[in-house]
Amino acid sequence: MPTILAVDDSASLREMVRFTLSEAGYEVFEAGDGVEALEVAKENLVDAVIADVHMPNMDGIELISELRKLSGYKFVPILMLTTDSDMGLKQSAAAAGATGWLVKPFSPDRLLETVKRVLG
Amino acid sequence: MSIDLSRFHAVFFSESLEQLDAMEAELLKPDIESASAESINTIFRAAHSVKGGSATFGFTHIAGLTHVLETILDEVRSGKRPLDRDLVDLLLESVDCLRDLLRAGRDGGSPDETAVNSLQSRLNALVSGEPTAPAVATETDEQSGAREWIIRFRPHRHLLQRGNDPYRLLRELGDLGDMVVTSGLDQLPAFDALDPEECFLEWRIELRTERPQADIQEIFEWVEHDCDLEIEAVEASPEAPAAQPEPQAAPAPASAPQAPQVTDAGVGAHGSIRVDVDKIDQLVNLVGELIITESRLVSLLGTDAAGEMTAVGQALENLSRNIRDLQESALQMRMVPVSFAFHRLPRLVRDVARELGKEVVIEIRGEQTEVDKGMLENISDPLIHLVRNAVDHGIEMPEVRKQAGKPGRATIDVRAFHQGGNVVIEVTDDGKGLDPDLIRKKAEEKGLLREEGELSDADALNLIFSPGFSTAEQVSDISGRGVGLDVVRQNIQKLGGRVHLESKVGKGTRFTIAVPLTLSIIEGQLVRIGQSAFVVPVLSIVESVRFDPGQFRTVAGEDRLYRFRDGVIPLLELGKSWDLEHGEKTDEQMVVIVEWGRDMYGLLVDRLLDQQQIVLKSLEENFRRVSGLAGATILGDGAVALILDIGSLGVLIGDRRRHQRRRREREDEA
Numbered sequence: 001m002p003t004i005l006a007v008d009d010s011a012s013l014r015e016m017v018r019f020t021l022s023e024a025g026y027e028v029f030e031a032g033d034g035v036e037a038l039e040v041a042k043e044n045l046v047d048a049v050i051a052d053v054h055m056p057n058m059d060g061i062e063l064i065s066e067l068r069k070l071s072g073y074k075f076v077p078i079l080m081l082t083t084d085s086d087m088g089l090k091q092s093a094a095a096a097g098a099t100g101w102l103v104k105p106f107s108p109d110r111l112l113e114t115v116k117r118v119l120g
Numbered sequence: 121m122s123i124d125l126s127r128f129h130a131v132f133f134s135e136s137l138e139q140l141d142a143m144e145a146e147l148l149k150p151d152i153e154s155a156s157a158e159s160i161n162t163i164f165r166a167a168h169s170v171k172g173g174s175a176t177f178g179f180t181h182i183a184g185l186t187h188v189l190e191t192i193l194d195e196v197r198s199g200k201r202p203l204d205r206d207l208v209d210l211l212l213e214s215v216d217c218l219r220d221l222l223r224a225g226r227d228g229g230s231p232d233e234t235a236v237n238s239l240q241s242r243l244n245a246l247v248s249g250e251p252t253a254p255a256v257a258t259e260t261d262e263q264s265g266a267r268e269w270i271i272r273f274r275p276h277r278h279l280l281q282r283g284n285d286p287y288r289l290l291r292e293l294g295d296l297g298d299m300v301v302t303s304g305l306d307q308l309p310a311f312d313a314l315d316p317e318e319c320f321l322e323w324r325i326e327l328r329t330e331r332p333q334a335d336i337q338e339i340f341e342w343v344e345h346d347c348d349l350e351i352e353a354v355e356a357s358p359e360a361p362a363a364q365p366e367p368q369a370a371p372a373p374a375s376a377p378q379a380p381q382v383t384d385a386g387v388g389a390h391g392s393i394r395v396d397v398d399k400i401d402q403l404v405n406l407v408g409e410l411i412i413t414e415s416r417l418v419s420l421l422g423t424d425a426a427g428e429m430t431a432v433g434q435a436l437e438n439l440s441r442n443i444r445d446l447q448e449s450a451l452q453m454r455m456v457p458v459s460f461a462f463h464r465l466p467r468l469v470r471d472v473a474r475e476l477g478k479e480v481v482i483e484i485r486g487e488q489t490e491v492d493k494g495m496l497e498n499i500s501d502p503l504i505h506l507v508r509n510a511v512d513h514g515i516e517m518p519e520v521r522k523q524a525g526k527p528g529r530a531t532i533d534v535r536a537f538h539q540g541g542n543v544v545i546e547v548t549d550d551g552k553g554l555d556p557d558l559i560r561k562k563a564e565e566k567g568l569l570r571e572e573g574e575l576s577d578a579d580a581l582n583l584i585f586s587p588g589f590s591t592a593e594q595v596s597d598i599s600g601r602g603v604g605l606d607v608v609r610q611n612i613q614k615l616g617g618r619v620h621l622e623s624k625v626g627k628g629t630r631f632t633i634a635v636p637l638t639l640s641i642i643e644g645q646l647v648r649i650g651q652s653a654f655v656v657p658v659l660s661i662v663e664s665v666r667f668d669p670g671q672f673r674t675v676a677g678e679d680r681l682y683r684f685r686d687g688v689i690p691l692l693e694l695g696k697s698w699d700l701e702h703g704e705k706t707d708e709q710m711v712v713i714v715e716w717g718r719d720m721y722g723l724l725v726d727r728l729l730d731q732q733q734i735v736l737k738s739l740e741e742n743f744r745r746v747s748g749l750a751g752a753t754i755l756g757d758g759a760v761a762l763i764l765d766i767g768s769l770g771v772l773i774g775d776r777r778r779h780q781r782r783r784r785e786r787e788d789e790a
Contacts (some may be wrong), residue, residue: 009171012132013176020123052172053706068281074317077283083172083190091345099283100342105175105183108123117292118283 001042002119003027007037007051007063008081017050020108022113024080038066041073048119049078051101053089061089061096068097077118081106125177127402132173133226133546136182137219139166141463144215147208148466148528150481150627155203163211164193165764181236182221188243189214195247210246212467220756260287265331266297267428268354271338274346280315281320284343284785290323292339293308326354328483341525357618397493400453404640406467407447408735414443415756453636454494455730458536458545463499465507469532470667472511479518479529480511486536491543492638499545499635502608506547507532508633509605512628514551524626526550542617544635548630550587554623556580576686581621585609616657616750616768618641634659644753647725650700653761655734655753660714664728669708681710682722689713691722694764723764736763748772 004026011032018028021022029044031037033055041049049067053060059082067073077099082089084107100115138418145168146159171186190209195201217239255394258515275286293299304322313321333351340349384738417436462484473480491499510532515521518528528721533548556577563583571639575583583589587606614713617635636642636659644655671683672691682691691711695699711722734753748766 009165010132010173011135012128012173015131016123016125016176018129019127023123027300042157054168056162056165066223075280075283076287081172094342095346097282101486104172107176110123120288 001025001027002047003029003048004115004119005029005031005032005041005044005049005051007034007038007049007055007060009033009052009055013081014050016108017062017111020111024112024115026115027117034063034066036062037063041067042070045072046076048076048115049073050081050115051078052081053093064093064096064098079114079118121387129177129225132177133222135720136170136222137171139169140215140219140222142166142211144467147212147215147465148470152208153203153205155199160197160203164190164197167193167555177277179221179632180223181231181240182218182225184215184240185218185221185236185243188247192243193246210242217532245502252691252765266328267536269325269327269329269333269336270352270354271325271327271336271349272322273325273347274349275319275343277318277320279319280342282346284346286319286321286323289343289652290325292324293327293336294341296331297327297334298422299324299325299327365511392503395453399452400450401640404447404450407443408640410443411447411735412461412754412756414440416758418754451492451641452605454638455490456493456494456496457488457490458496458543461496461503462487462534462536464504465534468504468507469511472508473515474510476519478511478515480515480533481529482507482530482534483536489536489538489543490639491635491757494639495543495615495635495637498611499617501631502611502619503534503545503547505608506633507534507545510547510549510629510631514549514553516552520552538637539634542634545633546630547633548628550628553625553627553629554581554584554621555625559583581623583660584621587621600777610767613660615639616659618659618715640736642734642763643731644763645712645731646729646755647710647723648727648729649698649725652700653729653755653759654694654725655763656712656714657750657763657766658731660716662713662715662720664710664712666707667711667724684713684720684722689720691724692769692773693724694726695726714766714770716766719770721772721773723769734761734763 003082004021006014006017006021006028007030008017009032012031014030017089018030021028029040029046031040034051037049037051038058045080051063055063058066064078064080067078078097080093080098080101081104082088082101083104084092085107090098099118100114102111106114126684135189143163146155146163147158149155151158167186167189171183173189174182174186192201196203196207201207217236218294221231221236223229230634273289275284277621279286281371290301302324304324307320307322308314309320312758333353336351340347343349414436418440421436432555465484466482469480469482512534515530516524518717521530522528533546535546535548537544552641557580560575560583563580563586566589585605585608587604589604589606607744612619613790616639617633619632620632621629622632624627642655643658643663645658647656664690665684673683673688675681675683680693681688681692706726710725710728712725712728713720713722736751737753739749742752748765748769750768752760752762
């Protein structure tokens with residue numbers, strides 16, 4: 001069962017992501033910000049990461065840079081949750097090593113489609 | 121898969137309301153106009169987060185508002201727009217409006233559409249006429265028959281290192297229709313020079329699909345800056361031949377992520393569960409019973425066990441200790457930080473100050489001080505009243521302050537701390553202070569002064585707690601409605617607490633509220649009247665003095681008065697009025713002087729006993745409400761002691777005096 005780490009400071013979105021992915025058979029880890037996510041990622045080598053950009057303590061972009069420094073996360077797909085107004089951020093995220101993004105708002109179906117793109 | 125999104129609504133509402141609180145708290149910081157990047161980021165993130173959730177869960181009004189807010193705040197964040205007072209006002213108004221919308225969503229009410237629309241259009245106007253509709257994810261589905269495409273895809277070497285994989289992209293393309301893929305090996309180096317972490321292959325794909333070009337582009341959307349890509353339509357088509365060569369897109373500037381921030385809005389993520397307050401009360405009650413049984417045991421065993429430590433005595437001592445710990449833990453569960461009562465204050469101060477043209481900052485300290493939940497609910501209103509009062513009456517206009525050599529911006533200091541078994545809250549302003557002479561004059565005009573003796577300054581200050589007293593020259597819109605300080609004091613006293621006032625002309629005023637930590641346990645003074653024990657709450661006691669018959673007099677045959685300090689106070693002989701069998705008079709008789717409102721009165725008791733913690737038992741629940749009694753408790757010897765209700769006894773005295781005065785007046789007329 002593929003494992004996914006969902007990172008968002010919004011509990012409701014995190015819950016939606018977790019629920020949707022669990023229902024689809026993925027095992028989901030959760031984190032509320034970049035710092036927490038980094039800890040979880042070190043303890044559990046996950047198959048994909050989905051992370052929000054704007055978060056306290058450590059934002060999504062910094063999280064990606066940090067993850068890419070870890071040997072286990074060199075090639076792991078990392079998806080950013082962005083909004084349409086974040087065009088510049090997509091660039092920074094890509095530069096930091098993001099695989100792709102998912103534009104908010106998204107439906108559970110859209111989330112699953114996107115995850116399937118990287119996990120098959 | 122179909123998932124009912126409404127299952128996430130409750131979390132969304134509560135977290136969004138928290139975000140709005142955080143946003144409001146930042147906006148209310150005194151120097152918000154020169155706010156730090158960190159502050160602005162917090163505000164931005166709050167709007168951003170609420171927007172994300174509302175758009176996802178289909179709350180269009182909220183999404184609409186937060187979408188514009190986010191745009192505006194992003195401009196503030198990048199220095200394109202100043203965060204001035206007007207904008208802060210507008211943002212605060214938005215916070216209010218969003219809160220209403222969220223609550224309406226949560227509680228099933230209907231929001232004020234007019235207000236929402238008005239706010240939305242004012243916000244829209246601010247962002248230079250940009251049309252604002254939050255993006256809603258829609259899939260375009262324009263069918264235009266099967267067409268053939270030739271796609272050249274040459275990944276840059278680092279493509280793999282961003283978690284992308286050419287194989288996955290090709291597979292997705294294959295899902296669109298029929299395709300033929302040819303690999304190009306031109307770039308492939310000799311085996312010993314081959315770095316397995318880099319990508320050297322390239323592909324030419326012939327694809328036949330009914331799907332629009334946008335779908336093909338979408339597949340490469342994530343890698344368009346990490347590859348050279350050409351998409352060409354083979355057949356001539358009405359659509360413009362869409363080529364998408366994106367040679368060597370300039371590498372995005374190295375990301376400059378914002379410095380890590382430490383937010384103080386700490387949403388406690390450590391494990392907690394919600395428990396019904398009734399259940400906790402039940403537990404506290406049971407512990408109360410345990411304590412009573414335990415003191416019963418101690419007193420039964422007492423004399424035997426005290427001398428030598430018998431095994432039973434030792435076990436009992438352990439039991440006692442455990443019960444105390446249990447009691448503490450049980451009471452702890454009802455404890456919440458006073459910040460729950462404090463968080464409305466900054467907004468209140470700001471709004472009232474703005475309305476009056478005053479400049480006031482509020483400083484809050486000790487907001488983590490814990491107090492019983494029930495107690496907190498009861499001190500919240502009095503506290504708000506005191507703070508509102510301070511801004512309205514205590515603090516001068518900025519010019520007046522400057523003339524007096526004070527900074528134009530006033531400070532209200534709210535501080536909470538524990539002292540003994542009490543929680544103390546101080547509200548201090550650096551305003552004009554209270555002038556005792558002015559108060560005396562005013563009180564005289566209003567006929568609130570009693571004939572008896574000259575009032576000390578301290579007593580004069582206390583006159584402002586009298587019903588119907590107001591020092592403001594004119595009744596203002598702000599504090600002039602309804603509740604006065606008299607009500608504040610009575611409400612605090614009903615909780616077994618007291619309000620204290622200090623003031624210096626020109627310097628400022630401090631109100632101090634002290635209330636017990638909990639409503640279920642009070643520090644009690646045991647007294648004996650006749651054969652019965654009663655409890656007087658210690659916080660109500662001013663002083664206890666030996667009863668001196670020489671200081672006692674009866675006026676008009678009924679009104680019993682006792683000389684105390686420079687004046688006389690009513691004396692309540694509960695032994696007589698409640699017909700308690702009096703033992704023979706001893707010289708141990710005491711007068712316990714208690715405070716109620718701004719009045720004091722004495723209680724004549726036969727003997728002072730111990731002071732101890734009293735577990736309050738409700739009379740209403742176990743018997744019925746009795747005027748003059750606040751409840752009952754069970755003592756170590758199993759006897760029941762009634763707890764005197766200083767408030768209602770005080771009212772009783774007031775009634776009696778008025779009644780007698782009326783009767784005397786009628787007699788005089790006759």
